[in-house]
Amino acid sequence: NQQILLVKRPKGMPKEEHFQLVEGPIPQPGEGEVLVRTLYLSVDPYMRGRMSDRKSYVPPYPLNEVVTGGVVGEVVQSRAADLKEGDIVLAHYGWQKYAAVKSNQVRKLNPELAPITTALGVLGMPGLTAYFGMLEIGRPKPGETVVVSGAAGAVGTVAAQIAKIKGCRVVGIAGSEVKIQYLLDELGLDAAINYQTTPNLKKALAEACPNGVDIYFDNVGGEISDAVISLLNHGARIPLCGQISLYNLEKPDIGPRIQPQLLITSALMKGFIVTDYVDRFEEGTRQLAQWLKTGQLKYTEHIVEGFENTVKAFLGLFTGENLGKQLVKVAER
Numbered sequence: 390n391q392q393i394l395l396v397k398r399p400k401g402m403p404k405e406e407h408f409q410l411v412e413g414p415i416p417q418p419g420e421g422e423v424l425v426r427t428l429y430l431s432v433d434p435y436m437r438g439r440m441s442d443r444k445s446y447v448p449p450y451p452l453n454e455v456v457t458g459g460v461v462g463e464v465v466q467s468r469a470a471d472l473k474e475g476d477i478v479l480a481h482y483g484w485q486k487y488a489a490v491k492s493n494q495v496r497k498l499n500p501e502l503a504p505i506t507t508a509l510g511v512l513g514m515p516g517l518t519a520y521f522g523m524l525e526i527g528r529p530k531p532g533e534t535v536v537v538s539g540a541a542g543a544v545g546t547v548a549a550q551i552a553k554i555k556g557c558r559v560v561g562i563a564g565s566e567v568k569i570q571y572l573l574d575e576l577g578l579d580a581a582i583n584y585q586t587t588p589n590l591k592k593a594l595a596e597a598c599p600n601g602v603d604i605y606f607d608n609v610g611g612e613i614s615d616a617v618i619s620l621l622n623h624g625a626r627i628p629l630c631g632q633i634s635l636y637n638l639e640k641p642d643i644g645p646r647i648q649p650q651l652l653i654t655s656a657l658m659k660g661f662i663v664t665d666y667v668d669r670f671e672e673g674t675r676q677l678a679q680w681l682k683t684g685q686l687k688y689t690e691h692i693v694e695g696f697e698n699t700v701k702a703f704l705g706l707f708t709g710e711n712l713g714k715q716l717v718k719v720a721e722r
């Protein structure tokens with residue numbers, strides 16, 4: 390077996406040296422367990438938070454243990470009545486090639502319904518995050534203007550398209566020309582702004598949002614959010630989904646104080662964690678799958694090949710390497 394352990398807590402941007410690839414025997418499944426062979430594994434921005442020992446909504450990763458997270462794999466040995474060899478499952482054992490897990494800790498996937506990788510992206514945690522954040526906190530109404538930051542990522546692409554489905558004018562912010570073209574040409578957004586090359590983001594946003602901003606779906610925080618928040622309309626809503634621009638900072642980043650802006654616009658800013666909606670995951674997945682089927686929802690995946698490239702793929706999230714959901718392909722089905 391091969392596993393990737395967190396061996397040092399990163400300060401600032403993580404590096405290869407904070408991780409270690411180790412080899413060991415393939416585990417034996419116990420009674421009620423299955424042995425799963427990893428096909429695809431997920432790297433996600435939230436994992437950065439767990440690498441620090443700061444208090445958060447999930448406990449820090451213990452040092453010298455496997456980095457856990459979402460995985461899609463194949464059951465290669467079963468000692469559980471409800472799963473058999475060849476079944477494809479979603480599991481959470483993280484960055485390792487094989488794991489023995491209790492059968493009630495995995496979810497069986499139906500490969501006929503959708504490509505198996507979608508369980509880690511558009512039909513999985515990121516898709517559900519966009520769904521509940523946009524619909525429950527954003528509450529989009531036809532004709533409203535919606536801005537999505539991190540728009541070309543796993544969550545952002547779905548959030549932006551849901552707002553389009555609901556009849557909004559949607560403006561995306563992302564960090565490369567390829568991403569901007571994708572947002573405009575493939576996803577049909579009304580405008581898209583490259584924050585890396587736009588000298589005056591606030592001005593560009595004001596031009597792209599002539600009627601102001603009703604919903605700001607925030608994936609990134611920092612100066613990008615400062616610019617968007619300065620354009621809020623009365624009664625605006627801000628689903629506070631992520632703050633990736635701050636995850637590698639060692640010192641707090643104090644920007645303009647936004648409270649007066651929220652006050653004078655009667656705006657609502659609400660943080661949320663996707664698991665707040667765990668009771669409704671089935672509903673969300675069903676609706677997302679339906680939109681996929683009708684072609685109203687599109688998705689793309691950025692797949693890095695090879696287990697040994699997992700750390701590189703993870704680090705790429707912070708330099709914007711990925712268009713759509715970042716995955717690592719570990720083995721052929």
Ligand code: NDP
Binds near residue numbers: 434515664
């Ligand atoms: P993405 O697929 O969006 O990948 C991360 C992207 O963030 C990169 O591609 C990059 O795109 C952008 N980015 C990286 N650094 C910066 C920066 N300094 N400033 C601006 N943009 C940056 O990841 P996810 O879709 O998985 O996650 C998106 C956000 O949602 C994250 O903040 C994550 O923590 C959050 N999240 C929250 C959840 C919740 O329950 N609340 C659940 C899941 C995710 P670019 O080229 O455009 O810079």
